Amino acid sequence: MEFLRDLFNLMRERKKWWLVPAVFVLLLIGALIFLSSGSAVAPFIYTVF
Numbered sequence: 001m002e003f004l005r006d007l008f009n010l011m012r013e014r015k016k017w018w019l020v021p022a023v024f025v026l027l028l029i030g031a032l033i034f035l036s037s038g039s040a041v042a043p044f045i046y047t048v049f
Helices: 001-015 018-036 042-048
Strands: none
Touching: 001 018
């Protein structure tokens, strides 16, 4: 969690707010892959990427 805090501080101090959507999408994709890795949906999600 320290990494996310540092990333947020970097975006706040250097006014890099355009990074917020990119970080959000990457976290969302990572969570989707992580949560579906043990299910029957996993082969279909991996073919999308």
